Amino acid sequence: MLEGHILLDEAICEFEKLYIKKALARHKQHLSNTAVVLGIHRNTLAKRVASYKAQENGHLKNSTTKSQRH
Numbered sequence: 522m523l524e525g526h527i528l529l530d531e532a533i534c535e536f537e538k539l540y541i542k543k544a545l546a547r548h549k550q551h552l553s554n555t556a557v558v559l560g561i562h563r564n565t566l567a568k569r570v571a572s573y574k575a576q577e578n579g580h581l582k583n584s585t586t587k588s589q590r591h
Contacts (some may be wrong), residue, residue, distance in 0.1 A: 538573055541566070 541559070548555040552570070558564040 534568070535571075541569060541573075 541555075544555050544559055545552075548558065552566055553563050556566040559566065
């Protein structure tokens with residue numbers, strides 16, 4: 522662990538997420554072109570993007586629910 526208390530696995534996942542988001546932005550959200558540049562299959566990229574969106578939506582729902590309780 523580091524001073525910020527982030528595990529290596531968490532840091533790697535966050536880096537991958539940001540890396541993919543930046544690559545998608547560079548290729549104007551075009552999955553096939555981005556997948557080629559990243560060296561992964563388009564379906565793999567699509568699944569990861571969907572999982573990132575689900576995580577963000579879940580996080581937004583949780584924070585909305587918490588703020589409504591207070």
